[in-house]
Amino acid sequence: MPEIVHLAERSPLVSPEELLSGFHPSYRFGEVSFDTYIPDPTHPSQAGAVERLQRFAASIQGRKSKESGGLFGFLKSNKKKASSEPTGLYLDGGFGVGKTHLLASLWHAVPGPKAFGTFVEYTNLVGALSFRQTVDVLKDYTLVCIDEFELDDPGDTVLMSRLMRELADAGVRLVATSNTLPGALGEGRFAAQDFKREIQVLADQFEVLRVDGEDFRHRGLVEAPSPLPDEQLEGVLGQNFPTAGVVAEDDFEALTANLSRVHPSRYRELVKDIDVLVLHNVHTITEQAMALRFVVFADRLYDKDVPVIASGVPFDQLFTEEMMASGYMKKYFRTVSRMTALVREGQLADHS
Incomplete structure (x- = not known):
C-alpha cells in the first residue's frame, strides 16, 4: 500500500543554499x-x-x-x-x-x-x-x-x-x-x-x-481523457500505479488554499517525494493570483513528471475564458498543455 499524504497540510521550509542547489534540469530532463x-x-x-x-x-x-x-x-x-x-x-x-x-x-x-x-x-x-x-x-x-x-x-x-x-x-x-x-x-x-x-x-x-x-504532447496522441467520477479515483490509482510509494491525495479547494499560503519558491520541496497526485473535485480557478500560483505548481509537477488522476472539470477548463485571453495567456496555455500530459499519464498510464 502506498503512503498517502496531503499537500494541503504541508508547509515546507527551503534555505537559500537549497534553492541554489536546485538550479539544474529537472528529473524529466535529467x-x-x-x-x-x-x-x-x-x-x-x-x-x-x-x-x-x-x-x-x-x-x-x-x-x-x-x-x-x-x-x-x-x-x-x-x-x-x-x-x-x-x-x-x-x-x-x-x-x-x-x-x-x-x-x-x-x-x-x-x-x-x-x-x-x-x-x-x-x-x-x-x-x-x-x-x-x-x-x-x-x-x-x-x-x-x-x-x-x-x-x-x-x-x-x-x-x-x-x-x-x-x-x-x-x-x-x-x-x-x-x-x-x-x-x-x-x-x-x-x-x-x-x-x-x-x-x-x-x-x-x-x-x-x-x-x-x-506541441509534441499532442502530436499523434489520443485526446486528453475526461475527468473520472470521484468514486473511481482510488480504483484507477490501484490499477495504474500498484507500486506507487507516496501518493498525494487532496481536495482541489484545500490544495489551492494551501498554495496561497506557501511561497512559490517552496513548491518544488512541496512535491519532491510525490509519485502520483490524486485530485478530487477540480474546478475552474476564477482569481488571477491563485491562477498564477497554480501555474508555478503545475510546472513543478511537470518537472518531476508526477502523473495526475482527477475528478471535476477537465483541465482545459481550469482557467476562465477571460484568463485564457489575457496578458498571461501563454502561462495558462502552457499549464493546460502540461496538466493534460500528466493526466494522460495518470489516467491512461500513457507515458508517450
Whole structure:
C-alpha cells in the first residue's frame, strides 16, 4: 500500500543554499542530450537549432580549455572581440516544440559551474539571496540557462534584464527560452521582438533561434481523457500505479488554499517525494493570483513528471475564458498543455 499524504497540510521550509542547489534540469530532463531530441522532419528549424546549439556548446568548451592554459590563454579568452560567438542565444517558438529539452541538452553538454532554472526560480533566488549576492554567486558560472522567460511582468523583467547584463559583463554565457503567444503563432518572431525589447542593452548580443513545430504532447496522441467520477479515483490509482510509494491525495479547494499560503519558491520541496497526485473535485480557478500560483505548481509537477488522476472539470477548463485571453495567456496555455500530459499519464498510464 502506498503512503498517502496531503499537500494541503504541508508547509515546507527551503534555505537559500537549497534553492541554489536546485538550479539544474529537472528529473524529466535529467538525462536528455542532443541525441535524444528527435527533430520533426516537417519543421527543419528543429534540426537547425540542434546543430547551432552543438556549436555553441563547443565554443564554451573551447573557451574553458583556453582559460586553463595559463595567463596567455586566460587573457586571450577574455577578449570579447576575439570571439565570434554571441553572448547569448534565445530559443523562440511555441508550446511543446522541445525548447526545454534543447536547453537542458546544452546544459548537460558544457562544463560547470552552471545553472539551469525557470525565470520564476531566478526571481525567487534574488528574493532569497538579494540581487548583489545572486550576481556574486552566478558571475563565475560558465553558463546560465533561463527557461520560460516571462514577458508579461514589467518589474520582474527589468530585474532579470539587469541580472543578465551584469552576468554578461562578467563573461557568463546566457541562453533563454520563452513561448510565443498562442494567438501569434503565425506571426514570425513576435516573441523574439518582445524579448529583445525587454532585455534592452543586451539585445544585440543575443542570437535568435526559431524553433517551429507542433506541441509534441499532442502530436499523434489520443485526446486528453475526461475527468473520472470521484468514486473511481482510488480504483484507477490501484490499477495504474500498484507500486506507487507516496501518493498525494487532496481536495482541489484545500490544495489551492494551501498554495496561497506557501511561497512559490517552496513548491518544488512541496512535491519532491510525490509519485502520483490524486485530485478530487477540480474546478475552474476564477482569481488571477491563485491562477498564477497554480501555474508555478503545475510546472513543478511537470518537472518531476508526477502523473495526475482527477475528478471535476477537465483541465482545459481550469482557467476562465477571460484568463485564457489575457496578458498571461501563454502561462495558462502552457499549464493546460502540461496538466493534460500528466493526466494522460495518470489516467491512461500513457507515458508517450
